[in-house]
Amino acid sequence: MNKNKFPENFLWGGATAANQCEGAWNIDGKGISIADCTRLKKNVNKKDYKALHGITSEDIKRAMETEDTVEYPKRHGIDFYHHYKEDLDLFQEMGFKTLRVSIQWTRIYPTGIENTPNEIGLKFYENLFKEMKKRNIEPLVTLHHYELPLYICNNYQGWYQREVIDLFLKFCKTVFNRYKGLVKYWLTFNEIDSVFRHPFTTLGMVPDRFPEEKFEEVVYQSLHHQFVASALATKCLREIIPGAQMGCMITKTLSYPENCHPENVLLALKDNRKNHFYSDVQVRGEYPQHILNEWKRKGINIVFEKEDIKILKENTVDFVSFSYYMSKISSINEEGKERVSGNISSSVKNPFLAITEWDWQIDPVGLTTSLIELYDRYEKPLFIVENGLGYNDNIEADGTIRDDYRIQYFKEHICAIAEAIEEGVEVMGYTPWGCIDLVSMSTCQMSKRYGFIYVDLDDEGRGTYKRIKKKSFDWYKEVIESNGKNL
């Protein structure tokens, strides 16, 4: 037993995204999404962010010409589409209070431009949410998790064209109307701050379709469209489902100064401020002055329509959610220094931290820091909707998976949350990423496993899809049962 105190209604659970687990990419009326076009990258240098996330028009063309699922593993995922009841049973057994899922836009509107939604797609999520309710699992639903219809990518230049806001709102209205009574907690855009790190997955933008010198402006314009869409979706939610709650979602990219050199401290402050800019707009309802100054300095012109400022101001979010995997280092002189990779781009290595097999730094203390920092900034409830350890788990001869390293990782991170709660931070819940093994977002590997539940499938899509409980399964069950006390 330890002294951890979590609120009684704390939402323990797990997190997934439809495009990484559902599979069934081209059946029951589903259209092709950008995720269906991302390729397996097994031997890419993990520090080479461009190699991991870069995409060309040629890549898209090639993806559209093939039905292959080996090179495009998100097309098969873990076949959650057909296994969801079995998977929900396992989540229920662990005592999940919530499960984060996303709705694939392409299951509801295959290209995004149809006037009538696809009933089979709507029915699938209705069944999913009803089955969750039956098991006392509260859905936490992301509306946009790297799953833009490919049609919009190809015909509207992703989020660059303003009309996409209306297409997105049509989708939102449809799902709000259909799932009112079933879903209370919603998130608009997953990791909205990733727009510059990977513009294809977040915005559906293919860099070679834009003049290089204009790309930064184009990304900011598309991001502005997402901000407006997020605010309008929030407005719509309040009208259609009174009492429902909308959250924004960022990647928490906590930056430490490399040392106490004042220039490093200032740089870290600026880097953190840049990360917070994305939530600032959605929580405070306006662009911070430093971004407006940056645009002026760089000659970036962003088109605002008459009502945009008012829309952003009047429709701010109810809570702030974020993913947290690692921290990074801000250094005024990076030259020749050892680096690590990560979901938030490569950074100078922190000598005080261990790294994962995929070269991501492990930093539980940084989670406490992030929670305190975000709470002091916004005074809004916080929700950690992603955190976890990607590991190539091994099945022992007796069929067990002894993932003690994962247990250790979660132990430390849960203690870190408890410490922030003790510091007065309001935390709504915790949903570890990939609570069941699923296809990696960045590398499309199956072998980068995050789950409490193992799925028998390898990087080439070979396997039985059988679900096997890992050692961490029973451990997490006990954590939830004791409300965070027994670790």
Ligand code: BG6
């Ligand atoms: C987050 C994404 O950035 O990181 C998830 O929201 C993703 O979609 C997760 O899966 C872990 O990243 P990866 O590349 O290990 O799957």
